[in-house]
Amino acid sequence: MYEKYIMAIDQGTTSSRAIIVNQVGQIIASDQAEFKQYYPQAGWVEHDPQEIWNNVQKVMSGALINGQLDPQQIHAIGITNQRETSLIWDQKTGQPIYNAIVWQSRQTSAISDDLLDKGYGSFIQERTGLIPDAYFSATKIRWILDHVPGAQARAEAGDLLFGTIDTWLLWKLSNGQVHMTDYTNASRTMLLNLKTLDWDDEILHLLNIPKKILPQLKSNSEIYAHAQSYHFHDHQVPIAAMIGDQQAALFGQLAFEKGMVKSTYGTGAFIIMNTGQEIRLSDHQLLSTVAYVLGDQVTYALEGSIFVAGSAIQWLRDGLNLFSKASESEALAMDASDQETPIYMVPAFTGLGAPYWNPDVRGMILGLSRGTNKADLAKATLQAIAYQVKDVVDTMEADAKMEINQVRVDGGAASNHYLLQFQADILGKELVQAQEVETTALGAAYLAGLATNYWQSLDQLKALLGQGQVFQPHMDQIQGQKLYQGWQKAVKAAAYYADLCRED
Numbered sequence: 001m002y003e004k005y006i007m008a009i010d011q012g013t014t015s016s017r018a019i020i021v022n023q024v025g026q027i028i029a030s031d032q033a034e035f036k037q038y039y040p041q042a043g044w045v046e047h048d049p050q051e052i053w054n055n056v057q058k059v060m061s062g063a064l065i066n067g068q069l070d071p072q073q074i075h076a077i078g079i080t081n082q083r084e085t086s087l088i089w090d091q092k093t094g095q096p097i098y099n100a101i102v103w104q105s106r107q108t109s110a111i112s113d114d115l116l117d118k119g120y121g122s123f124i125q126e127r128t129g130l131i132p133d134a135y136f137s138a139t140k141i142r143w144i145l146d147h148v149p150g151a152q153a154r155a156e157a158g159d160l161l162f163g164t165i166d167t168w169l170l171w172k173l174s175n176g177q178v179h180m181t182d183y184t185n186a187s188r189t190m191l192l193n194l195k196t197l198d199w200d201d202e203i204l205h206l207l208n209i210p211k212k213i214l215p216q217l218k219s220n221s222e223i224y225a226h227a228q229s230y231h232f233h234d235h236q237v238p239i240a241a242m243i244g245d246q247q248a249a250l251f252g253q254l255a256f257e258k259g260m261v262k263s264t265y266g267t268g269a270f271i272i273m274n275t276g277q278e279i280r281l282s283d284h285q286l287l288s289t290v291a292y293v294l295g296d297q298v299t300y301a302l303e304g305s306i307f308v309a310g311s312a313i314q315w316l317r318d319g320l321n322l323f324s325k326a327s328e329s330e331a332l333a334m335d336a337s338d339q340e341t342p343i344y345m346v347p348a349f350t351g352l353g354a355p356y357w358n359p360d361v362r363g364m365i366l367g368l369s370r371g372t373n374k375a376d377l378a379k380a381t382l383q384a385i386a387y388q389v390k391d392v393v394d395t396m397e398a399d400a401k402m403e404i405n406q407v408r409v410d411g412g413a414a415s416n417h418y419l420l421q422f423q424a425d426i427l428g429k430e431l432v433q434a435q436e437v438e439t440t441a442l443g444a445a446y447l448a449g450l451a452t453n454y455w456q457s458l459d460q461l462k463a464l465l466g467q468g469q470v471f472q473p474h475m476d477q478i479q480g481q482k483l484y485q486g487w488q489k490a491v492k493a494a495a496y497y498a499d500l501c502r503e504d
């Protein structure tokens with residue numbers, strides 16, 4: 001008898017991955033492929049949904065080929081995805097009526113500004129746990145229905161379907177048979193009522209979004225459908241997990257206990273604290289969200305979302321051509337000499353997310369001198385990622401009224417040891433790197449395995465994953481405080497400049 005495996009699809013902002021995991025939690029094969037980013041106007045970011053689907057099929061095949069596996073060896077599939085990114089398609093033809101509007105895109109900010117101007121901020125936060133912003137799906141849906149001729153009428157007639165990327169992939173994988181989402185992705189739409197765990201009729205009414213375009217709500221670990229894609233021929237492979245990628249990373253980090261915190265460093269950085277069965281509404285502009293739903297038990301979380309982290313390193317690489325690989329930033333930063341007046345980079349390319357939520361701020365570099373070189377810029381950029389995470393972790397401690405002793409870290413940029421050491425130093429906290437870098441995909445694999453009896457319990461999962469490198473804080477506290485105060489001044493300067501521009 002063949003050995004059986006779980007396949008997890010991780011559809012991220014810049015690339016898609018497929019991994020194949022064995023019973024002891026090891027990744028035995030994987031594949032990854034980047035896909036195109038569309039920037040139709042300044043501040044807009046879009047993806048082609050068909051290209052995403054092709055890209056996902058390619059990595060599914062690639063992982064099977066790389067592992068030299070027979071598709072029949074796949075026991076179940078889990079899906080995890082970039083969250084909030086939204087698309088609408090025609091239910092009969094399956095054709096998207098517009099590109100997917102990506103989470104980072106600011107093209108819908110007039111709609112969220114309008115909600116705030118009309119005083120709906122706290123109403124929406126109480127219902128959904130979110131601060132009205134272009135980041136979330138609701139404004140993206142409204143924008144597509146407004147901008148595609150005839151779309152509102154077609155939506156009202158029940159001809160159109162909305163989905164985040166989990167929903168789109170499930171719909172494609174099931175050959176258009178099921179239209180479902182999970183509670184974590186739904187909790188990022190700004191349409192889910194966190195208490196009732198149902199779509200919120202009043203918010204739908206406020207935004208004039210017809211309920212019939214929304215998918216059915218499901219837990220994170222159950223069989224939704226069987227894959228009909230060509231990979232599996234007639235073999236019935238259950239699709240048994242869907243979960244937003246940041247929640248998947250929390251699950252993949254095995255952060256099942258209340259108070260546990262993870263920070264993922266990818267395109268953006270996302271810090272999540274497990275708050276157990278309690279919805280903790282933030283007093284400081286963090287988000288309350290669903291961490292995961294297993295059976296009928298809901299676990300909630302507090303989240304700080306930072307829009308630009310690893311993508312600032314990408315900008316140094318592709319925008320400024322300072323180096324050819326993101327990983328080179330590590331050696332460069334280590335080479336940079338300490339300056340009396342440190343250089344600060346505020347990477348607010350698409351505004352600032354948590355805890356500032358200032359969509360108008362743009363990037364700024366302060367403290368340049370004639371001697372500034374690319375090593376200094378690499379260092380300032382990596383430090384900026386760490387400062388933004390500190391902004392969120394400090395806020396999270398204030399909100400949760402508890403001290404966070406340890407942060408579990410993962411994501412592409414978490415392979416940068418300069419970043420992690422500086423992060424531990426500036427937080428004054430221990431960081432624990434995941435032993436397996438693909439924690440996001442592992443989270444989805446674990447959930448698919450739990451739904452299909454591949455694994456039996458959370459305790460069994462805990463035994464699968466060892467811990468990676470630990471980073472302890474070494475920096476003198478006074479020095480750390482001084483550096484961080486400089487960062488806070490730099491953010492104020494960037495916000496002040498945005499205010500001045502607004503007055504013009």
Ligand SMILES: Nc1ncnc2c1ncn2[C@@H]1O[C@H](COP(=O)(O)OP(=O)(O)O)[C@@H](O)[C@H]1O
Pocket residue numbers: 012013014015265266267268309310311312313314326327328329330411412413414415416
């Ligand atoms: N060694 C590194 N140092 C700093 N940044 C890195 C490093 N490796 C990757 N990155 C950054 O991490 C991001 C990729 O991480 P990943 O987790 O794959 O992101 P995503 O899931 O958002 O597509 C890119 O923005 C890249 O610039």
Ligand SMILES: O=P(O)(O)OC[C@H](O)CO
Pocket residue numbers: 011012013014081082083084103244245246266267268305
């Ligand atoms: O694809 P990532 O890893 O950049 O994650 C994107 C987040 O889910 C956006 O909220």
